[in-house]
Amino acid sequence: MLTVVAEICIKPGRRQRVLDIINKLIPTVLDEEGCHQYDALVDHQAQVPWKQNSPDSIFMLEQWESLRHLEQHQQMPHMETHREQIKDDVIDVKILVLEPTA
Template sequence: MLTVVAEICIKPGRRQAVLDAINTVIPLVLAEEGCHQYDALVDHQAQVPWKHNSPDSIFMLEQWTSLRHLEQHQQAAHMETHRARIKDDVQDVKILILEAAK
């Protein structure tokens, strides 16, 4: 099982528009073979000194059966349409692919 954490860095003031677009694609992604989790998360605005603040980011927390499933997801037509829809609102995307430590 692979866990993906993707940080989508959004242009200021455009986070809700991107969240709305993500929410429309979530059911399609969850229906994909090998997808076990696909959740959008945003920064909790806690005022503590040890916390990194990311008010203009959306974090995707995903779980996939295998790298093959994740690669198929990246190539899915609905994902290509989704990326085209949000491209003008996104500044950067950082993707981590993680596995359980042994």
């Protein structure tokens, strides 16, 4: 099982628009073969000194059965459409693909 953490850095003032688009996409992705989790998360605005703040980012937390499933997901037509819909709102995307250590 692979865990993906993706930070989608959004232009200021456009996060809710992108989040609305992602929320419509989630059920379709969850129906994909090998997808076990696909959640959108946003920064909790806690005022503590040890926390980094990312108010203009959306974080995707995903679990995929294998790298093959994740690669198939990236090539799905609905993902191509999704990327096209949000391209003018996104500054950067940082993707981590993680595996368990035990």
